[in-house]
Amino acid sequence: MINNPRRAGTPPCAPIWHTRAHVPAWPPFRPAATPDRGTSVTPPRISFSGLADTLRTLPQYALPQHALSRLVYRVTRSRRRWLKDALIRWFARRYRVDLGEARYPDPAAYLDFNSFFIRALRPGARPLPADAQALLAPADGRLSEFGSLEGERLLQAKGRRYSVVELLGGSERRAAPFRDGAFLTVYLAPRDYHRVHMPCPGTLTESVYLPGTLFSVSESTTRAVPRLFARNERVVSVFETPAGPMALVLVGAMLVGFIETAWGGPGSYPYGRRERLRREEHARVRLAAGAEMGRFGMGSTVIVIFPRGRVQWDETLQNGAAVRVGMPVGRLTPGAKEAERS
Numbered sequence: 505m506i507n508n509p510r511r512a513g514t515p516p517c518a519p520i521w522h523t524r525a526h527v528p529a530w531p532p533f534r535p536a537a538t539p540d541r542g543t544s545v546t547p548p549r550i551s552f553s554g555l556a557d558t559l560r561t562l563p564q565y566a567l568p569q570h571a572l573s574r575l576v577y578r579v580t581r582s583r584r585r586w587l588k589d590a591l592i593r594w595f596a597r598r599y600r601v602d603l604g605e606a607r608y609p610d611p612a613a614y615l616d617f618n619s620f621f622i623r624a625l626r627p628g629a630r631p632l633p634a635d636a637q638a639l640l641a642p643a644d645g646r647l648s649e650f651g652s653l654e655g656e657r658l659l660q661a662k663g664r665r666y667s668v669v670e671l672l673g674g675s676e677r678r679a680a681p682f683r684d685g686a687f688l689t690v691y692l693a694p695r696d697y698h699r700v701h702m703p704c705p706g707t708l709t710e711s712v713y714l715p716g717t718l719f720s721v722s723e724s725t726t727r728a729v730p731r732l733f734a735r736n737e738r739v740v741s742v743f744e745t746p747a748g749p750m751a752l753v754l755v756g757a758m759l760v761g762f763i764e765t766a767w768g769g770p771g772s773y774p775y776g777r778r779e780r781l782r783r784e785e786h787a788r789v790r791l792a793a794g795a796e797m798g799r800f801g802m803g804s805t806v807i808v809i810f811p812r813g814r815v816q817w818d819e820t821l822q823n824g825a826a827v828r829v830g831m832p833v834g835r836l837t838p839g840a841k842e843a844e845r846s
Contacts, residue, residue: 577762579617580616582617600695607623630829633830637835644827661723691805704745705791721757737756815837
C-alpha cells in the first residue's frame with residue numbers, strides 16, 4: 505500500500521513491485537511515543553556509525569537509479585576498442601582483479617567490458633568436493649549473513665530483518681516451505697567472479713522476475729536501508745533438490761545492467777527497464793551441483809534459502825568470511841535424500 509503523502513512528516517512510498525525508490529519516514533530518529541504533559545522523555549540513542557551509514561545512503565534516494573543502470577548497460581557493451589580496453593585496464597587495476605584465474609587473462613581478448621566482467625574461469629579454477637552431501641557456496645564473495653529464519657524473517661544486517669514473503673514476491677504459497685528455515689547471503693564485490701553456481705543438484709520449478717529499486721548493496725547501504733533485498737529488483741528461482749525446495753535469489757543493485765539465467769539465455773532480465781512482475785514456468789531444467797545457473801552484469805548479492813532442518817551449516821563459517829564457488833559451507837542433513845552429482 506502506498507503511504508498517504510499528506511501524512512505529516514512522512515514522504516510517499518512505493519510498493520515493493522514498483523520501480524520507484526522507497527523513501528524512509530523522516531526524520532529517522534523519533535521517540536517511540538508522545539508522553540503525557542510533565543513526563544520526561546529519554547532521547548533515543550544515536551549510533552554515530554549508523555548515522556554515517558544513513559548519510560552515505562541518502563543521495564541514492566535522489567539518484568535516477570534505473571536511468572544510470574540503462575547507461576551502464578549500454579556503455580559496458582560498447583565495442584569501441586579504445587573505450588573497452590581503457591575501461592577493462594582501469595577496472596582491473598582499480599579493483600585488483602586476478603586475471604590469472606580467468607580463461608582469457610589478456611584484457612584485449614574481450615569483445616566489450618561486459619564480456620570481461622562476466623568472464624569465465626580457466627578449467628579447474630573452482631574444484632568441487634567429492635562429498636555428495638556437501639552444500640556449496642553459490643558465488644565468489646563475502647558471506648554477509650547466514651543462519652536460521654525467525655518465522656518468516658531473515659537477517660539483513662545487525663538490527664535489520666525482512667520478510668521471506670516479500671523477498672520471494674509476496675507469495676505465501678512460495679514462501680511457506682521456508683518458514684523457520686535456513687538462509688545464506690553472499691555479497692559479490694566488483695573484483696569477484698560474477699557467475700552464480702548451484703549449491704546442490706536441483707530441478708527448476710519456477711522463475712520469477714520482480715521489479716523494484718536499485719539501491720547499492722554495499723555494507724553501509726545494507727545496514728541503512730530497511731528491507732533492502734526485498735525492495736531491489738531481483739530474480740527468484742525455486743528448485744526441487746535432494747534437501748527439498750530451495751530458493752535461489754539473485755538481487756540486483758545500482759549500476760547492475762542485467763541478470764542472466766542458464767535457461768533464459770543472454771540478457772534474460774535486463775535491469776533499468778520499468779517492467780512488471782514476470783513469472784515463468786519452465787520445462788524440467790535440471791542442473792548439477794556446481795553447475796552455472798546465472799550471471800550478474802555488475803555486482804550484487806545472492807541469497808540461498810532452504811526449509812527447516814534440511815541444512816547444517818559448517819561450524820567454521822563466520823560472517824564476513826570470503827567464500828568461493830564450490831567451497832563447502834554446510835551439509836544436507838541425513839533426512840535429505842542422497843544427492844548424486846552428474
